[in-house]
Amino acid sequence: MIVGVIIGEFVPGVQPAFDTARFASVSAPIAAGLIVMMWPILTKVQYEALPRLLVTRKTLTHIALSVFLNWVVAPLVMLALAWATLPDLPGYRTGVIMVGIARCIAMVMVWNQLAGGDANYCAVLVVLNSVLQIALYSPYAVWFVNIMGGAGADIHVSYGNVAISVLIYLGIPLGAGLLTRALCLYLTSRDFFTNRFLPLISPLGPLGLLYTIVVLFAYQGHHIIHDIGPVFRVIVPLVLYFTIMWAGAFALVWWLGRRARGNGQWSYEMAVVQSFTAGSNNFELAIAVTIAVYGVGSEQALAATIGPLVEVPVLLALTWVALYLGRTLHWDRQSRVNPEELAGQDGGQRERLSEDTDEKRSSKSNHERVEETAV
Template sequence: MTAVEKLGFVERFLTLWIFLSMLIGVLLGYYVPEVKDRLGSSKFADVNIPMAVGLIWMMYPILCKVRYEMLHKVMATKQVWKDIGYSVIINWLVAPLIMVILGWATLPDLVEYRSGLVLVGTARCIAMVLVWNRLAGGDEEFCAIVVAINSMLQIGLYGPLSYLFVVIFSRGTHMGISMWPVVQSVLVFLGIPLGGAVFTRLVLYKISPTFYDKKFIRILAPTSLLALLFVIIIMFAMQGHEIVTNIKTVLRVIVPLLVYFTFMFFSVLAFCYYFCVPYKLTVVQSFTAASNNFELAIAVAASVYGEASKEAMAATIGPLVEVPVLLAFVHVLLFIKSNWYDRKTELCGCKED
């Protein structure tokens, strides 16, 4: 049985469900424009409540699968710290600089959109990467560690790095960024699902490991993807009208995003493949390099420049490109694993457990 055949019904046809969700969202946003005001009428952590609920639940089932009792053993090996160091360099230095370069190359005359684009490139992923990593069969313990480290680094680095990359390197619009939106995003969109997942695992797994692994997780896991589809509908409904009416500008912003996601993903994948990094770690490294924390970028752009600003619009386009593109990369990784990667790692003597 191939890796794709092992996927459940929702996972196997996720591409179809995502594009249907995108279509539903755009149609709602364009033909029912008041839906944006209704969704945005109540907010939690600078994000409308339906999206906030969807983002939190999207992460909770995945984090419930992490074996927290094993993390201290994972962290005890020297190789893990080398992998973490590589991830930090790629995420916090290389990726934002690549986005700045692409912004200058493709949007030299659209300063506001370039600023929003760089905000996306500087925000490292703490949510969606867990979804893509699970679908592609990555190492969930290592992914949880990288997500936690990126979350802590975001609190201290996102504010000053955003100013550096947006205002100085990109010569974008001035920003007086506050640290609270960054801290708030991490506490809400990682802290709540992580705290709930740790509590759930410590209690239920201790009572009955068999029930937890065989029944609870199997029932809970698919709800993460359902939450993902819900979030996509909400995102597109919020921006559907702007996407249709400003389609030419949207298409221009899409170009650097497509290049960015593709370059970051395949360059890290090629590096890991060449140096015979085990497949599960390759999945984590590739997706964390190519993924971005869109909820943080949108929240910061909205709070600094205003919800109706061009910067916020550019930040919103980010996940609209990222979701279908990274889903396609899931299939790329599954294809590579089944056709080349397993043989490559065997030859290198680093076959996975």
């Protein structure tokens, strides 16, 4: 961020250079960074495991809870916080709201891994949110910005513009991730894909994000220096939002686990998945849409760009909190699902049942022989 601001303030001709080539109304260098930073994460998602994971009642219950937290509670919480903290800054308020309606599909996998959450369920929720965002982000943007966000005529969003931006900056990397994963698994082995290919492309995600942040702050360096007060005010609703959503979801799963009394559905691993999914956002998509709709030099784009600068340290701290609570609180027993084993789950259950029946019959027969001998 600091490097970008310095470049934007003291290097002449930065903005005209970025605007030389444009892609879908966005500077080409910025558009490239927005797409590249999402491709590696979306390549890691286990799309092939989704049909097998959806056959369990436990998965469907957690999907329903996640949809409620992510697409009902979270946008309303961010809307309330944006109005409470930024009532006199409609441009920045709109940018914060755009962050709130973009549900996380990338960094949540990192936080989930660090905190010891269930990777399979996290993958299911990532796929689900990816699909829902393509369908819901545009109508949500129109509803929360134009109607509930109190946006003036100069900052209204167009459904068509938002939909095109979502298709470009989420659809392209999602399609690229699906195609890359399918081709690599078809042409090579899963071991090669997991242990060699994914580590090779993984650095492109954070590098693309850092590159995009530097370019955005370079583009807005002069604006940031002369309006530093509003920039710091944007941090307040973001910190409150990440903390409230994470703590609320984590406490809810813990409470449900205490009520369930050991059925394995509300374990610590599931609390991690639900809390980090609810408490984080797809800031890449929010940045891409605000740039495409409002322009790279807009207050909305600047507010969205501040999102990852706040989210990363806050959620990193919350991973430590999760690990501490995992050790100190009483949790429902761990119950993970291995997608590779689900296909043969019914057959395995039948085999175990048959084995148990045989053992009981053998035990009964032995008991009868003992009684006959005694007689």
